Amino acid sequence: MALDAASPLDRSPSIEIVGLRHVYPGGHVALEDVNLTIESGLVGLLGPNGAGKSTLMRIICTLVEPSDGEVRIAGYDVRTDRLSVRGMLGYLPQDFGGWRLHRVEEVLDTLARLSGLRSKSTRRERVADVIDQVGLTEVARRKVKKLSGGMVRRLGVAQALIHEPDVLVVDEPTVGLDPEERIRFRQLMADIGRDRTILLSTHIVADLGAACREIALLDAGTIVFQGPPSNLVALADGKVFSVATSVTYAEQIEAEYEVVSRAIQGGEVVLRGVAVDRLPEGADAVDEPTLEESYMAFMAARGRSEVARQDDEVDEPTDGRDEE
Numbered sequence: 198m199a200l201d202a203a204s205p206l207d208r209s210p211s212i213e214i215v216g217l218r219h220v221y222p223g224g225h226v227a228l229e230d231v232n233l234t235i236e237s238g239l240v241g242l243l244g245p246n247g248a249g250k251s252t253l254m255r256i257i258c259t260l261v262e263p264s265d266g267e268v269r270i271a272g273y274d275v276r277t278d279r280l281s282v283r284g285m286l287g288y289l290p291q292d293f294g295g296w297r298l299h300r301v302e303e304v305l306d307t308l309a310r311l312s313g314l315r316s317k318s319t320r321r322e323r324v325a326d327v328i329d330q331v332g333l334t335e336v337a338r339r340k341v342k343k344l345s346g347g348m349v350r351r352l353g354v355a356q357a358l359i360h361e362p363d364v365l366v367v368d369e370p371t372v373g374l375d376p377e378e379r380i381r382f383r384q385l386m387a388d389i390g391r392d393r394t395i396l397l398s399t400h401i402v403a404d405l406g407a408a409c410r411e412i413a414l415l416d417a418g419t420i421v422f423q424g425p426p427s428n429l430v431a432l433a434d435g436k437v438f439s440v441a442t443s444v445t446y447a448e449q450i451e452a453e454y455e456v457v458s459r460a461i462q463g464g465e466v467v468l469r470g471v472a473v474d475r476l477p478e479g480a481d482a483v484d485e486p487t488l489e490e491s492y493m494a495f496m497a498a499r500g501r502s503e504v505a506r507q508d509d510e511v512d513e514p515t516d517g518r519d520e521e
């Protein structure tokens with residue numbers, strides 16, 4: 198191909214998955230016939246606990262070899278072009294949080310060196326850039342163990358970006374963050390997703406935000422939906438209800454339906470929830486279901502009502518967040 202120094206495979210989709218299957222030793226089938234094409238921008242990988250999100254991400258990042266099927270990153274095969282794939286990818290694992298005794302800039306400098314940046318001055322610049330990008334400049338000299346949960350996640354993003362990858366894979370980055378840190382993280386993903394591909398897994402739908410171009414929904418190892426968020430919302434038409442009622446009847450509805458929110462208004466209980474085939478008596482279908490409600494309606498229709506929500510989260514301890 199011409200004089201272009203970039204890969205001849207440049208026109209390939211960022212992530213291309215065909216007929217992927219993964220069976221863990223012991224026989225558990227974690228992924229089955231997964232087909233997924235991701236072009237660019239911020240893409241949300243949604244799914245309840247155990248759906249296979251982390252398995253899929255580890256395969257994409259070449260950390261787990263799939264049992265069957267093809268996975269290509271910008272045209273490079275995760276099995277045979279492992280090094281090329283790694284060069285193109287940044288990965289924030291679900292359990293990122295090591296390096297506790299090191300300072301933020303030391304962590305990033307070491308990782309920059311490992312990624313092949315030899316020159317000290319180039320490294321210094323690169324480290325300062327990513328620190329600035331994720332908003333950690335003020336704590337650049339702080340030890341990791343003294344960062345808040347949100348800061349640790351942002352450091353995780355910084356380490357994933359240190360070699361300027363085209364594709365970023367981020368696994369459940371907002372678990373345990375407070376609402377303010379969540380919003381900040383969402384904004385960071387929207388910013389970074391403007392000029393690269395991000396695959397972000399979560400079971401908290403609200404964390405995907407408006408910048409999310411596409412959603413892939415994984416359930417029990419299989420992709421059950423892929424498309425823009427608006428398509429998922431359209432599928433929920435008529436299935437999300439709102440009702441204002443007495444405490445007694447509200448309890449009855451809560452026992453029978455998946456309720457998303459509950460508020461007390463002027464002596465009545467106002468419920469919003471999802472219905473699989475029939476709305477509760479006296480309830481109206483809402484005009485504009487939220488993405489979270491639409492996701493729950495979709496999963497409820499699949500007989501999966503135990504979808505974890507934000508208020509089910511357990512916060513992780515974050516020690517000494519305000520000391521130096």
Ligand SMILES: Nc1ncnc2c1ncn2[C@@H]1O[C@H](COP(=O)(O)OP(=O)(O)OP(=O)(O)O)[C@@H](O)[C@H]1O
Nearest residue numbers: 221222225227244245246247248249250251252253
């Ligand atoms: N190393 C392993 N050995 C055997 N089974 C595994 C292994 N890792 C994961 N599994 C199983 O594979 C399935 C998918 O797990 P995975 O971690 O990919 O799900 P997930 O969607 O990331 O879940 P979560 O939301 O809890 O992070 C689960 O049933 C899990 O128990």
Ligand SMILES: [Mg+2]
Nearest residue numbers: 250251291369
């Ligand atoms: Mg996971």
